[in-house]
Amino acid sequence: MLTAERRQLILNILHRDKKVLSSELSAVLKVSEDTIRRDLRELAESGLLQRVHGGALLASPAIASYADRQKQAPKEKEAIARAAAKLVCPGQVVILDGGTTTLQVARHLPLDLQATVVTNSPPIAIALAEHPNIKVVMLGGQLYKKALVNVGAATIESLRMIRADLCMLGVCSLHPEIGISVQNLDEAHVKRAMIAGAAEVVGLATAQKLDTAASYVVESIHALTYLVTAPTVSDEMLVAYKALGLTIIRDALNPTA
Template sequence: MLKEERQKMIIKEINLHNKVLSTDLSLLLKVSDDTIRRDLKELVDSGKILKVHGGAVSPSFVSTFTTQTDVYAAEEKKRIVQKALKLIKNNSVIVTEGGTTMLELARMIPDHIKATFFTISPQVAITLSEHSNLDVVTIGGKLVKNANLHIGSAVINRLAELRADICFLGANAFSVKDGLTDVDWEVVQVKKALIRCAKKVVVMTISEKLDTVQRLNICGIDKVDYLITELPVNSDILKPYQNTNLVLL
């Protein structure tokens, strides 16, 4: 495989899953760790990705509010959010994580909605605060700089005190067999706590992430109530999910 083709695949994997590990890229592309290390360095030097410990992330996943970055599948994420908004009722208590889909949700909430949001993402909290009818609570802890999420025991303990109506989650990977999976151990523990504190769990993901699996389990598909993608619910891609207890939107 040519270097240019290999690097295009690396960028696609990073855009799709937000964060990837060097060891996983080496296995996927069937090349040495040194080759992946050189590829990542070239992509970092060109500004296409950001290097983090053990792998790389998409710039749009960790960008500040003043940084202009292209969000992967931006139009698809907007369609997902339009569907998700139907689940938000007045006076709801809602918990969220972070990520580009959650930021889009925070931007698109209608101004007439009155609700309380608890979030582990500083970016999402600031974006939500622009809506005058929303009460916004940031659950603070150690900040994961390559994901802009608060993690740790303080966050998990605080979430244990909540009884939210809905939990909105993005997905690194989601499948019928393995459910919701991710790559970061500490982030996984906080996402488990988010799920435990909510009556209903909503997974919002572009369809490209369906039928994919990462190393660490967050929850089985039986713990998820709604699956929202950009696709119509009768899409062939969603057929395996139609035979579960999920509500598809």
């Protein structure tokens, strides 16, 4: 079997099973574990998977640029945003993390809603600038251009002063075992501070983000109060998350779905 054929087969197995183990691939493909590890390393460098101890998991689509991510799963993100926006109550202080899905949440907040939104995302702050009843608190810091969010010590220090009712977390990768993970270490620290400063945490994840992993772990899955995902996500795909005690929301009209 040619190297390219073997690596494509590895990807096929990964997409089917959501994970691969080096030892099992070695037995199935009849090559050494060293060869499999080399294959996984090359595939990881191409952004096609995320290596973990003993094997690999699916890589998040969030490795794309912000502009490209705005084009990914727009209907799913809009459905998630409609459902998530209903969780915001009048008078609350809400941390709205950066991301293309959280931007949609900002756009779906009712015009009569009175609340305070704290965000490290310039696009979200701009989207809420014309909202008549929402006070916007913009967190400073260094702009992480790929994700269009402010990160760094200044961002984290500001978050330490805030006790929010709700945090809407943009999810890069979510996995029942790995937890919440991202591609950038500075962003991981900021997300962790957001979680620490909120009474309840809402994870927003399209189907493409589920069962994937990235390089830097933010928190375990238990940091989330709710997981809001698209109505098209199957019950089978959510079994492991429900088993961990997460409240799953898939329908704007039925918040206990």
